[in-house]
Amino acid sequence: MNYTHAPYPIVECQLEILRENVKNIADRCHAHGMTVAGVMKGINGHMPLVRQFDEGGCDQIASSRLEQLYEVKKAGITKPTLLLRIPMLGEIENVVQLCDVTLVSEVVTMDALNDECLKQGKKIKVIVMVDLGDLREGYWDRKELVEACAHIENDLPGLELAGVGTNLGCYGSIQPTVEKMEELIEAAEMVEAKIGRQLEWISGGATSSFVLLNDGVMPKRINHLRIGENILLARDLQTDWGLTNMGYLRMDVFTLKAQVLEVKDKPSHPVGKIFMDAFGNFPTYTDRGIRKRALLGMGKLDLGNIEKLLPKEEGIEVLGGSSDHTILDVEDYKKELNVGDVLEFDLCYNTMLFLTSCKSVKMRYFDGDQEVFE
Numbered sequence: 001m002n003y004t005h006a007p008y009p010i011v012e013c014q015l016e017i018l019r020e021n022v023k024n025i026a027d028r029c030h031a032h033g034m035t036v037a038g039v040m041k042g043i044n045g046h047m048p049l050v051r052q053f054d055e056g057g058c059d060q061i062a063s064s065r066l067e068q069l070y071e072v073k074k075a076g077i078t079k080p081t082l083l084l085r086i087p088m089l090g091e092i093e094n095v096v097q098l099c100d101v102t103l104v105s106e107v108v109t110m111d112a113l114n115d116e117c118l119k120q121g122k123k124i125k126v127i128v129m130v131d132l133g134d135l136r137e138g139y140w141d142r143k144e145l146v147e148a149c150a151h152i153e154n155d156l157p158g159l160e161l162a163g164v165g166t167n168l169g170c171y172g173s174i175q176p177t178v179e180k181m182e183e184l185i186e187a188a189e190m191v192e193a194k195i196g197r198q199l200e201w202i203s204g205g206a207t208s209s210f211v212l213l214n215d216g217v218m219p220k221r222i223n224h225l226r227i228g229e230n231i232l233l234a235r236d237l238q239t240d241w242g243l244t245n246m247g248y249l250r251m252d253v254f255t256l257k258a259q260v261l262e263v264k265d266k267p268s269h270p271v272g273k274i275f276m277d278a279f280g281n282f283p284t285y286t287d288r289g290i291r292k293r294a295l296l297g298m299g300k301l302d303l304g305n306i307e308k309l310l311p312k313e314e315g316i317e318v319l320g321g322s323s324d325h326t327i328l329d330v331e332d333y334k335k336e337l338n339v340g341d342v343l344e345f346d347l348c349y350n351t352m353l354f355l356t357s358c359k360s361v362k363m364r365y366f367d368g369d370q371e372v373f374e
């Protein structure tokens, strides 16, 4: 028996463009005296892509997932690895083996990391997280923050207190501002006063904090950022935030191609008694009469969120779909469309996350005109 992977859906990746994005971000960070961690969790650690983070000039390679950092080490990439998700107690041994730096926010976890470091004869750096109101990880109480940092400094010889950091715009949708950065610096200076030395890093956040650097208003003491989306897609800030001064970052690293399975004229409103869809939702439909529609051979399993697909061409509207199908309205599409045709899409973070981790989706890499094999 034999199975040959279908040619579609496929994500085509332009490595040269990715490398340029990395370099453009890294250069700007370095000009500010910053260390920049390239965040590759959004692409599921695909190595031809991760290598561009290294070659383009990131100082650290970061992920929330240890299995991805393992692949980085295995591939022989020598840049320090940074673990973004504060460690689970069940993964401490791997953290110490695979990470050079980790974010932390709980004393039990720091103690467990320290014990494991002593056991393995290693020392790892930690960045202690401060919650500035986004309400995901990090110390809310500043006194507790300072005490935890002093505990690392004085009692945990396996750990090096490298800095403090924060995360914004994730759960609480809080925008990074100069004021938030100054709050973080203030927290860092409380820690520094307690331990009697300067911290190596004050880590000001992710893609959304890069805006402050780009606009030239990032406080000098913020000297570490962790950037994923703005390197890989560069779409959130330019498209959703509407920033017009970031044209040096390209949004076309990735192209998704999917094949048409069916093209038919059909009613736009379902016919019969409307109940619930395959996912337990009760959607509503607009009746626009008979419309030309196309079905694609990919669905929620491949994409996560079908509604977030971004067709590259005019006249294609994404209606929805199910686990394995995407339904398009192509009534206004100006070209002829037949079964077997291939349509192209841009990715957003959500679809990129799913596509790059789905077994049904092929990945292909190009560097200029040259195809690169994994």
Ligand SMILES: *Cc1c(COP(=O)(O)O)cnc(C)c1O
Pocket: 039, 041, 064, 084, 085, 167, 205, 206, 207, 208, 226, 227, 228, 229, 230
């Ligand atoms: C994912 C993540 C980042 C990177 O976020 P982007 O918005 O992709 O730049 C940075 N820090 C932490 C803690 C993260 O989990």
